[in-house]
Amino acid sequence: MDLDVKKIRKILLKWGTENYKEYPWRSTENKWHALLAEMLLQRTRVKSVVPVYNDLIEKYPEPIDFANAPLAKIEEIVYSLGLPARAVTLKNLATEIALINGQIPLSFDKITKLPGVGSYVGAAWLSFHAGKKNVIVDANVVRWICRLVDRKCDAETRRKKWLIELATILTPNQRVKDYNYAVLDFTMEICAKKPLCEVCPIGAKLCAYGQKKLKQ
Ligand code: SF4
Structure with a gap:
């Protein structure tokens, strides 16, 4: 056929x-929040991500807040999603983005060099939050x-x-x-x-x- x-x-x-x-991340104008959501959504049920996402962006709204947060606090919030190593990855990512003043790269090659950002997350973020095909x-x-x-x-x-x-x-x-x-x-x-x-x-x-x- x-x-x-x-x-x-x-x-x-x-x-x-x-x-x-x-979903809250679909309409956000905040690029960091959107990237955080795409990271949380990997290998996770969408419904489980909603409360975790809301909690994280309320407590740590900017990458610098997230980067400076105690790892144990992040682990506690993301615990319900499983994959405990994700807390470390997210903190590394937030640190990197804080270092570049929140300017998330707009190219696939560059965004996928950020800690933990694989090809799926990179493509999803660029497509949904940066208007790139x-x-x-x-x-x-x-x-x-x-x-x-x-x-x-x-x-x-x-x-x-x-x-x-x-x-x-x-x-x-x-x-x-x-x-x-x-x-x-x-x-x-x-x-x-x-x-x-x-x-x-x-x-x-x-x-x-x-x-x-x-x-x-
Ligand atoms: S549900 Fe999937 S497999 Fe079934 S007809 Fe639609 S596209 Fe095809």
């Missing part, structure tokens, strides 16, 4: 508009793209050339932020681990996996 990229994009943008999720590829997005073309995916698929190329082709030049939010939410809610093909707006006509499943 040839992928109808334009139609899939259009459907996702519409779905995203109708199902937009408001970046392609978002997390585990859910990989699973979704593999289903669209009915290919098997494993832990290595996210690094495969064909996958990155397809994710790039799907990502529009306009409304990148809207599209990326839509993809994140859609792959969490509809094309989830257990896909809801029966109610999916992409469905059997545009998705190889959906076609197989809905024909059964």
